[in-house]
Amino acid sequence: MYRVLIVDDEFPALRFVSSIIEHFSQAFKVVGTVSSGELALNFLKKQAVDLLVTDISMHGMNGIELAQTARKMQPNIHIVIISGYGEFEYAQGAIQAGVDEYLLKPISVTKMAAILQSIQEKLETENMDLSASILPALACGQPCSKENVERLYGRNSYRFAYIRWGNLDMALPKSLRATSLILPANENFYVLRGRDDDERILIAEDRGVDEFLSQLSVYMTMYGNLSTWSAVYTPVLRPIEELTSFITPAINMIYQRTIIGKHQIMQFTGGSTPKIIKLPASDLKQLTYFISFDKTRMIKDYFSSLALTWEHANTPQRQVWHMGHQIIHQIAAVYQPVCNRLDEILHDFDNLIHCTNSYEDLMDGTYSILFEDGGARDRKMSTQELYDYAISYIRENYVQPLSMQSVCDEIGISQTYLSRLFRKYSNTTFNAFLTKCRMEAAMQLLLEKPDLLLRDVAACVGYEDSSYFTKVFRQYTGKTPSQWTTGE
Structure with missing residues (x-):
């Protein structure tokens, strides 16, 4: 709501202008009506307003003088002068005072409504420009104008949410270093970018927590039925300045609690850092035995049982990532082909855990990376190059009776690996x-x-x-x- 101060020494005129604003513009709220320029200046010293509507001819200070002084006090204020005089000097004075409109009495309701609409559009553009600098600064803990913060957000309170679509990217920093406002504006939230294109920060005015959660749930599904998404929100209202203290703990909660294949909306608690789960030494010793004696079926069963355990226990991705690295290092210690390309395998595992849909898919893909992807590796092709090759091959041969297996045979990778490439680079499937x-x-x-x-x-x-x-x-x-x- 944009704040309006009305000034006129005739009380019927005050009531008439106030009535027009209240009945014909939902965007404006009359926060004060005073009968002189001096009283208006006292009001403006105490409170910022968006629009000043003043009569031009009043006892004491006239409307031109008020407009000029008000402009110095609040440079961003918009001003409409209403007058029963049409002389040139008044119009010239209004222009010099930088007013938005100069109206003659009697006031036309239609004309006044049109002016309010025009000023509303100006305010929305100006405020969005200011928000585009203030909100990113607040989010990243950078200095910004307290006056502009007060002007835009006043003493209002807000609910915040930090959201992530899809799995974690384990390489992301644990704090927000830069952000920007997403335009065009969303009707329910201010929206800022997170650490990458899969994250957003939402800021909502108070419409009740139930309405906020409903809008948040709808927003989370805007990119379709993703298998994983996570959101952290503040259940209680907070002043806009607390956005700074919300961001880093919210990121930590996302980092600690994201579960692959799950949808979560979590209340903001500030979070803590749980201990990293490690696989028991007996499990690793058993895995070493399977590898040493080429027990392929037992290795696959072990991977499957781990995936099932993680699924049932709702194990966070962060913990699974650490255990995955533990497994890979253990295998590298006893299996030379993995040792020879350890860095490459760890990199591929990190890419896999970023885009997989379930822990079962993760462990199937991990087995493929460890034991089945030699043919593709011999080509010395990156994952992007493999994907581009697959896309090119499909486009050139779609007239033929193509199957996923025929494309995999051409490239030299498994179907699981090809599916990962499609999910990673195009968020679609082969078919x-x-x-x-x-x-x-x-x-x-x-x-x-x-x-x-x-x-x-x-x-x-x-x-x-x-x-x-x-x-x-x-x-x-x-x-x-x-x-x-x-x-x-």
């Missing part, structure tokens, strides 16, 4: 990408050659069955091929 390539080709073909038989179109993009092609096309575009061709 979804293959369908996208075929459908985009079909849409282009239908536009360029509308007389082509449907079975020929299907064959040209990799489908033997034209009926199945039509079904997939309709699911993808919302139209049948004939509707697409005719533009219906």
